Amino acid sequence: MLLIDCPHCGPRDEVEFHYGGQAHVAYPEDPAALSDREWAEYLFYRENPKGLYAERWQHSVGCRKWFNAVRDTATYEFLAVYHMGEPSPDLASLAAARASEAGTAPEVPAGSSGTPTSADAPSSPTPQTSAHLGSDRA
């Protein structure tokens, strides 16, 4: 099971989400001025990296809101989630932070007792950094 950390709801199962493609693709300022080729490239051409990729996701079965995430396309690991309209985090810094975390035990967030009061309380997700989400699929 892959957990995706909705910035509005917290960690939820991947089946609650829909993928929305590459993030930060700006609508052309003057679409009528574009050639057919430029318009087609805006509509259909997207990056396809192996590695970190900023993409849009919708929590379609939850809050139904769109958000952006940085995901490693090779491992499915989500390294960051952020609201629509916010700039993308620096991908090189995220990659460096992940590399320095490799081999260390997952940290327990401050204020967390580590003992949930109810095992099936969906309204109180366990606080978790996004860097550790999805690591069970790798």
Ligand SMILES: [Zn+2]
């Ligand atoms: Zn949500």
